[in-house]
Amino acid sequence: MPFCRFVPCSCKAIGPGVEIWNQAPRTGLVLCHRATVGCICGRLKVRGLALLKRMLQRGLTGAALVALAACYVPADPEGTTEDVTGSTLRVGLLTPELDPLEDEVVARLAGALQAEVEVVTGDPHQLFDQLTHGALHILAGQIPSDTPFADHAALSDPLGVVMTYDGEADWVLLLRRGENRFLVTANRAIKGAGR
């Protein structure tokens, strides 16, 4: 190897002052006699580049997998989004009529899922029961975030604030728990309606 320089250096394995001789070609083991430091550095650089290339490849594969997963994540365990898409969005109403803002959110959500809107009124407990069993998809009607139903339903992002007995609370929609894709779609509809 004509380009190799012989450089004296210390060898930790034996002690200072001993020169490193050569690097075994296949194993990469350093034999502790005299050094061909130039060669070793050259090999390390090549190895470093190969390693970097491999890491980049793996990183890109990982990123592609995450991007692919992002299309499916989050999913609805009970398939609410799938039920509603191209079908009917069933809204339970706790007040005599839908507030204009709630109406806009519901229309946007239905539009995003190409669904018709069906508004159902009735006894609050029955409506809530239907929501938890998937017969209704959303409960609306100036619901405060501290509603007693909050422990058993998913709360949307706030539409604004409502007055309660204790003061003010976030104004939310109630959805079936764990239907995360549907919740994300509803939250995006709320964000769009606010503009």
Added chain:
Amino acid sequence: MKYDVPDEIERKLRRAQRLEWWSIFWLVTIIAVMYFAMGSSQAMKTAWIEDTLSLLPPILFLLARKFEEKEPTRKYPFGFHRGGSLGFFLAASSLAAMGGYLLFSSARSLMMQEHPTIGNVTLFGWDIWLGWVMVVALIYSVIPPVILGRMKKPLARATMDKILYTDADMNAADWKTGLAGIVGVIGVGFGFWWADAVAAGLISLDILRDGIRNLRISVAELLDGAPRKLDSAEVHPIVDEISDTLARRYPGHRARLRETGRFVRVDLVRHDEDATPPEAIDNWRVVEVTQELGDKDLS
């Protein structure tokens, strides 16, 4: 009561103290990040509580170090070596209790079929699913403890510090908690509602197991049991080592060893009335060798 521990041990203790201060700093940042990313995920909640609990051992270690070196007082004539033992017992109890509670809570979630709700969040103008934020927070929560844990473990072995060892062990195993949490959150993302509670259950089983093991070791110490190993309730080899040395020096006599913090006290039970005081033992952990007259055998 200050004893002359070898310089090497003293240096390692000081280094451990510095590492514990760093641990507290990183843990506080982790607790804050996890709190904001927690949402309603059971696995995240469990991982967050575990991170909060991990603050206890570093704090107890630093407190025990402060107390350990205090001079005896009239009210505490034997000094404060057992401060460490008490701290270890408290840490172990809280770990076991919390592990039990979290296991119950995740089992209940599974039985009640509680579907975890994870919505979206706007971060730097991007609308992303909160689950991804949780995954990033969980990855962050794992890195500093695992590095610090690996740095603390050899120090704990050298200084025979149980609080430090428990802390290092919990930290080094933190990647398991993180991984379980990540699998749980991503599982929920793919629509497996039970993944979250199962992950939380696995994390809490780990916490409970650590808690019970440490509780056994600390109870042994508080009840003047024979010195135990750092990582199990088995008797430490120092017991046989010192008993054999003393048996050679004083044939037919028996030695009793007990632990006070990192130090060991030896009681030579002699059954003759030979008043020669026992000689010192060459081991930095042994700070006291006393003798008493007693029965020959121990049942």
